[in-house]
Amino acid sequence: MTKILQPTQKNIKICSNEILKGELVGFPTETVYGLGADAFNTSAVEKIFKVKGRPQDNPLIVHIGEISQIKEVAIDIPQVAYKLAEIYMPGSLTLVLKKKDSVPDVVTAGGNTVGVRIPNNNIARKLIELSCPIAAPSANISKHISPTTAEHVLDDLNGKIKYILDGGKCNCGIESTVLDLSSNTPTILRPGAVTKYMIEKILGEVDEMHGEVKIAKSPGMKYKHYAPKVDSILVETVQDAKDVYAKKGKAIVLGLKSFVEQLRTLSTYSLGETSKEYMENIYSALRYAEKKYEYIIIQKLEGDGIEKSIMNRVEKATNYNMYIGERNECN
Ligand code: TXA
Ligand code: MG
Numbered sequence: 001m002t003k004i005l006q007p008t009q010k011n012i013k014i015c016s017n018e019i020l021k022g023e024l025v026g027f028p029t030e031t032v033y034g035l036g037a038d039a040f041n042t043s044a045v046e047k048i049f050k051v052k053g054r055p056q057d058n059p060l061i062v063h064i065g066e067i068s069q070i071k072e073v074a075i076d077i078p079q080v081a082y083k084l085a086e087i088y089m090p091g092s093l094t095l096v097l098k099k100k101d102s103v104p105d106v107v108t109a110g111g112n113t114v115g116v117r118i119p120n121n122n123i124a125r126k127l128i129e130l131s132c133p134i135a136a137p138s139a140n141i142s143k144h145i146s147p148t149t150a151e152h153v154l155d156d157l158n159g160k161i162k163y164i165l166d167g168g169k170c171n172c173g174i175e176s177t178v179l180d181l182s183s184n185t186p187t188i189l190r191p192g193a194v195t196k197y198m199i200e201k202i203l204g205e206v207d208e209m210h211g212e213v214k215i216a217k218s219p220g221m222k223y224k225h226y227a228p229k230v231d232s233i234l235v236e237t238v239q240d241a242k243d244v245y246a247k248k249g250k251a252i253v254l255g256l257k258s259f260v261e262q263l264r265t266l267s268t269y270s271l272g273e274t275s276k277e278y279m280e281n282i283y284s285a286l287r288y289a290e291k292k293y294e295y296i297i298i299q300k301l302e303g304d305g306i307e308k309s310i311m312n313r314v315e316k317a318t319n320y321n322m323y324i325g326e327r328n329e330c331n
Contacts, residue, residue, distance in 0.1 A: 002026075002157060004150045004164045007123040015163050016130035024048060026139045026153040027127055028167025029119035031092045031176050031192070032146035032283070033153045034063065034136030035161070036127070039073065042104040045135050049106075051160045053142040059109040060135040061094050061117050061176070065128035073114050073133055075100050081181055083202055090120035092176040093194040107135045113182045123167045138175060139164075145226050145290075145317070148173055148283045155287070173280035174313050179206070191309035193279065228286045232296035232318045238262045240323050241297050248295040254285045255299030267293065275301055279310045286317060 005011040007028075015025045022044040025036050035052065037044040039062045049056060062073050067085045070077060074097035081095050099114035108114050119125065128134055138146035139153045147153045150166040157164075177192030179199060187207040188196055199206055235241045241253045245266050252267040253260055256278060260268035269285050271278040278301060289296045298314055300322070301307040315322075 002154055002159060002161055002164060004154060004166050007165050007167055011163075011165065012123065012126050013130060015165055016127055018163060019044075019127070019131040019134060022047075024051060024161045025127070026147075026150070026157065026161055026164035027124055027134075027136070028150070028165060028170060029063070029121045029124045030090075030170055030172045031119070031174060032148055032170055032172075033139040033150065033164075033167075034119075034124070034134070035139035035153075035157070036063070036134040036136040038131065039063075039107055039133040039135035040102065040104065042106050045104060045106045048135065048137060051157065052137060052140070054137060055142070056106075057109045058137075059111060059113075059115060060107050060137050061115040061178075062103070062107060063124065063128060063134045063136055064116060064118055065125045066118065069133060070097075070116055071100075073100055073103050073116055074098060078181055080186065080203055084179075084199070085118075087202060088194050088198070090118040090125070091194060092120070092172050092192050093117065093199075094176045094178045094190075096178060096180040096182050096189065098182050113180070115178060117176055120172075121167060123165055127165065143227055145228060145283050145286050146175055147287075148280075152284070152287055169280070169284070171280060173283060174310060177309070191312050193306055193309060195305050195309065197305065226283075226286075226313050226317045227319065228290035228296060228317060230290050230294055230296060232286075232298060232321065234298050234300045234314060234318050234322045236300050236323075240325050241299070242266070243325055244297050244323055248297075250293050251295040251297055252289050252293040253297045253299070254282070254289060256301075259299045271299075275303060275305070275307050275310065279306055282310065282314065 076098045094115045094117040141156045148170040153164045177194040178190040180187045254269045257270045271281045
């Protein structure tokens, strides 16, 4: 049986001891919940892969409590890393840096770089302070949707770990931006709430990895992530949502309040009024929808900021299934 613990000092201490003993703990961050192990303990980190069913070639992010700890895991840290850290750390930004020898190969999937992040969540940072740097992926079964509440973690991992620290709902809602600083040109490997524009304000132009990654640089990117258990599709307009809904059995439409309000006779779920709220609610909504419905119709968001990062996840969730309907593309 897995226990959900309130984040009291005493319970955080119990969980930090669990980490130091070489066991795993579910814990909150501002992005999604993590499944943590002592980053320097090979057999503890191996348990993460086993519990999640995660492919061995997908490296883990090491979570630290403050910027001074970065030297415990990385070497040759470029000045730009500190520049970014000053503004966006703690926050949903992971930096890929050259790894220190003492970081076990199992964490980095045998590579010579390590992903490092400082979560913007007091419970997570306290847990790290009382234990050590924590290697953690999202606390879901591999290929399922990332968890944004303690209950989501329980749904996926019940019986497989002893404790989950309950930090309530994650207020960011999608996984961190992964930025590679280990080679000459900074490159965004995974978009997130810290957007390209926000990074370029500090660094000037950065590259962005597109599509499926086949090279060893970021093996994790080649896997299908974030998928609900039932089929889903993206739609652009209210009419498209109606058209798809009419053709499907037990379907639900997820979208902004203004969108779903135009679909009153259909089953719908409001993701909130803004892109930020959409981001915060999308994973919860997908988990809710997959339990009760047979098909999920999701409103596409337009925009160049966080909207692009959110759509990166939703496109993966739908397996790049986009409704184009009867429209004439020339109109
Ligand atoms: O917000 C987050 O990043 C959450 C919370 C728990 O911190 N963590 C998370 O971990 O999303 P995970 O394992 O689900 O995703 C980490 C991604 C993977 O796609 C992985 O391939 C990539 O980061 N990654 C980790 N270390 C890397 C490295 N050294 N080089 C390139 N990519 C790396
Ligand atoms: Mg994940």
